[in-house]
Amino acid sequence: MNVNIAFVGYGTVAQGFTEIILEKGSQLKEQHDLSIQVVAVSDIKKGSIYDEKGLNMKKVLSLAKNNKPLEDYPEGIKGMNSLETITKTNADTIIEVTYTDVKTGEPALTHIKAALNAGKHVLSTNKGPAVKQAALLLETARKNNVYYGFEGTVLSGTPALNLASYTLSGNKITGFKGILNGTTNYILTRMEEGMSYEKALKKAQELGYAEADPTGDVEGLDALGKVVILTNVVLGKELSRTDVKRKGITGISMDDVKHAKEHGKRWKLIGRAEIQKDSSVLASVSPEKLPLSDPLAGVNEAVNALTFMTDELGPVTIIGPGAGKRETGFALLIDMINMKYQISR
Numbered sequence: 001m002n003v004n005i006a007f008v009g010y011g012t013v014a015q016g017f018t019e020i021i022l023e024k025g026s027q028l029k030e031q032h033d034l035s036i037q038v039v040a041v042s043d044i045k046k047g048s049i050y051d052e053k054g055l056n057m058k059k060v061l062s063l064a065k066n067n068k069p070l071e072d073y074p075e076g077i078k079g080m081n082s083l084e085t086i087t088k089t090n091a092d093t094i095i096e097v098t099y100t101d102v103k104t105g106e107p108a109l110t111h112i113k114a115a116l117n118a119g120k121h122v123l124s125t126n127k128g129p130a131v132k133q134a135a136l137l138l139e140t141a142r143k144n145n146v147y148y149g150f151e152g153t154v155l156s157g158t159p160a161l162n163l164a165s166y167t168l169s170g171n172k173i174t175g176f177k178g179i180l181n182g183t184t185n186y187i188l189t190r191m192e193e194g195m196s197y198e199k200a201l202k203k204a205q206e207l208g209y210a211e212a213d214p215t216g217d218v219e220g221l222d223a224l225g226k227v228v229i230l231t232n233v234v235l236g237k238e239l240s241r242t243d244v245k246r247k248g249i250t251g252i253s254m255d256d257v258k259h260a261k262e263h264g265k266r267w268k269l270i271g272r273a274e275i276q277k278d279s280s281v282l283a284s285v286s287p288e289k290l291p292l293s294d295p296l297a298g299v300n301e302a303v304n305a306l307t308f309m310t311d312e313l314g315p316v317t318i319i320g321p322g323a324g325k326r327e328t329g330f331a332l333l334i335d336m337i338n339m340k341y342q343i344s345r
């Protein structure tokens, strides 16, 4: 199968995915009969380039890495904006990797709707649209006979959504709990070693885990978005951001951490949701003192983990990266391969 893709947004994740498809082109052809050609790239600041016959992605990647405008590419059509790239190119698959805004979902929500309604598949790592309207977008994709994949929105390339939807399929999943934010897990790990919250946060910022404004991470907003996505998609229950009780890690003191350690426990920021007997759902993000026997208690540093409660297997836990250029780029590859098998059925 030949896939013509267009990138909307060409930052870290887009470049990570480009590296993967450049390196793994022959493997993907051999293992999955998948030939991926990039026909367009459109980025708000880097510029845009379109060639219906396919772009030389080594050249495009080199321009982006050297902070040169994409318009320096020697051939092709320049200057198409995101929506023109989505609707007016011969791309059949749109890779939506612009920035995340979980409050409005924009501009990605508009991009994704335009693509699905134009009969194009969408692969995206953008949490915003999935938090706001995952069910509606999946339904729009179904109506238009196209695929919407968003594996990278939870645990980046660690396959949380696909694990639940495909591999664990046949189980009834009644709930989940997880370490859904790497930055806060890194900070709690350092605090347990005796470092103050302030120093641990500074270190997380130096390492590029935390933003200059760390509110989204430390107040649990990022984890909350993932709880909403997992609840809607995996548990099949409608839930919005305001339905989730939320508490971050800023209230955890060194004394709390020490006290937990003395009692064989460990603080973790846990995002969870569980279907109740009356079939409602209870969801929260808050610091929890876990016994060391809990698999999540052994997950340290900036690593993520997620336990699904299943009827056939009991708890099933996955542990892996929750961010990173190649790691999140890989999530797009998971979606691409799944898309291939879904649409060639």
Ligand SMILES: NC(=O)c1ccc[n+]([C@@H]2O[C@H](COP(=O)([O-])OP(=O)(O)OC[C@H]3O[C@@H](n4cnc5c(N)ncnc54)[C@H](OP(=O)(O)O)[C@@H]3O)[C@@H](O)[C@H]2O)c1
Pocket (backbone or CB within 6 Å): 008, 009, 010, 011, 012, 013, 014, 042, 043, 044, 045, 046, 082, 097, 098, 099, 100, 107, 125, 126, 127, 152, 153, 156, 322, 323, 324, 325, 328
């Ligand atoms: N990086 C990770 O580890 C990770 C993990 C999981 C999920 N994600 C999600 O994946 C998405 C991409 O992340 P990233 O790390 O690649 O972000 P990034 O490096 O900031 O890249 C986003 C790119 O999109 C461009 N952009 C913004 N608005 C646009 C628009 N309207 N049209 C076209 N381009 C636009 C940005 O341009 P300017 O910056 O020049 O404005 C930037 O080049 C985000 O939604 C992020 O939340 C990332």
